[in-house]
Amino acid sequence: MTSKEKDWVIKVEMIQLQSENMDDDYYYQMYYHRLEQRQAEEELLGWRNRQEPPKLVTPFIQKVETYNSVVRIAGSLGQVAVSTCYSPRRAIDAVHHALVEEVGEGRLCWQLFLQLLEVEEMQRKMSLAAEEQEQKSQEAERIYQALKIRACSSEEEAEDEFLQLLCVQKGKKLTARLLPHLSPEQAEKILLTITHHLPFLMKKDVLDESLPLLYSPLNKVVGRMTFSKLIEVLQEMSRPLPESPELPITMALKNQFGISLLYSLLSHGEKLLSSDTPLEPCSGDFETWTDVVFLVARELSQVPKASLVEPLFLPSNLLSLFCRYLDKQTVHHLEAKME
Structure with a gap:
């Protein structure tokens, strides 16, 4: 420490001994x-005569109100403000206010930190959810592949593993619960397979009635x-069968399952045609759709009402569909049949 720095420290110590109010x-x-x-x-013991006690005299150093400079001491950490040394009591008061501010800032920081932990926890759950979603998709894919869904002829229906699975109630429950977890393409393939072999499945379901x-x-x-995929499914239900005089429709x-599925297909087609969504049909889709509507209307009018089964759900837009293509008399006749 240099002599100049020593003098500065001594002056500070002397000032700290001074007090405006003794x-x-x-x-x-x-x-x-x-x-x-x-x-x-x-004095009581007679060791010394009574005298005026000495007073502590310190050199007076003029203090000013503000100090802008700071003092840097070699070998020390940081720097010391002159105003802090000249006014220690003011510094103590400042520390008190600073602590109050630090407490307030500490509480705010703690609250924000808790919110940050919640955000990180949600992010972690989202990451785990994404991993679980991927794992679920992989498991659903394995089950779908194990079903061995393939195209087969009428002669092979009795030996097809997937169709045999659909012949029992547990197999139908398994397929019903699996469908929501499959991709749209996989689910549509199952629907197409069921409609293609619908006569066989309905025949096997006479006793169980679990379709x-x-x-x-x-x-x-x-x-x-x-719309194009819908037409493809409807074509499966309207194709003639070589071993039966009746059409699948x-x-x-x-x-009950067959008529409910047929009504669902027709209702969805009517929704697509009534909406403003572009259909992007393939060549001949509208002609096929019109032929199917006329075919359903003809078969529905010819089937005796006693043989007609009540569907699981009757869509409200079927009559508007028939009104689009048929005359009023035929529509009223079909309405009476469907009631």
Whole structure:
């Protein structure tokens, strides 16, 4: 430490010994109280004559109100403000206010930190959810591949593994619960397979009557289909069968699951045609759609009402669909049949 720095420190120490009001200075009063008590004891014992106790005299250094400079001492950390050293009591008051501010800022920081932890926790859950979603998709894909869904002829229906699975109630429940977890393409393939082999499945379901278990998930699949895919499914139900004089549509009208699925397909087609969404049809789709509507109307009017089965759900837009293509008399006749 240089001599200049030593002088600065000495001046600071001297200033700290000064007080504007001696009567309020605790350390000053305690020092002189003990000094006077010791002198009184010495005088009582006769060790010394009574005399005026000496007063502490410190060099007076003029203080100013503001100090802009700071002092840097070699070998020290940081820097010391002159104003802090000249006004230690003011510095103590400042520390109190600073602590209050630090407490307030600390509470705010803690609250924000808790909110940040919640954000990080939500992010972690989202990451885990994404991983679980990927794992779920992989498991659903494995189950779908295990079903071994393939195209087969009427002669191979009795040996096809997937169709045999659909012949039992547990297999229908499995397929119904699996459908929501599959991709749209996979779900549509299952729907197309079921409609292609619908006569076989309805025949095998006479005693069990558990095909309606598939209606709700398949109805959701139908609601997501494009117009061209819808036409492809309807074509499967309108193709003639070599071993039966009845069309699959006619058979479907006599089965609760079959008629419900047929009505769902027609209702979705009417929604697509009535909406402003571009259909992007393939060549011949509108002609096929018109032929299917006329075919359904013809078969529905020819089937005896006693043989007509009540559907699981009757869409409200079927009559508007028939009104688009048929005369009023035929529409009234079909309305009476469907009631």
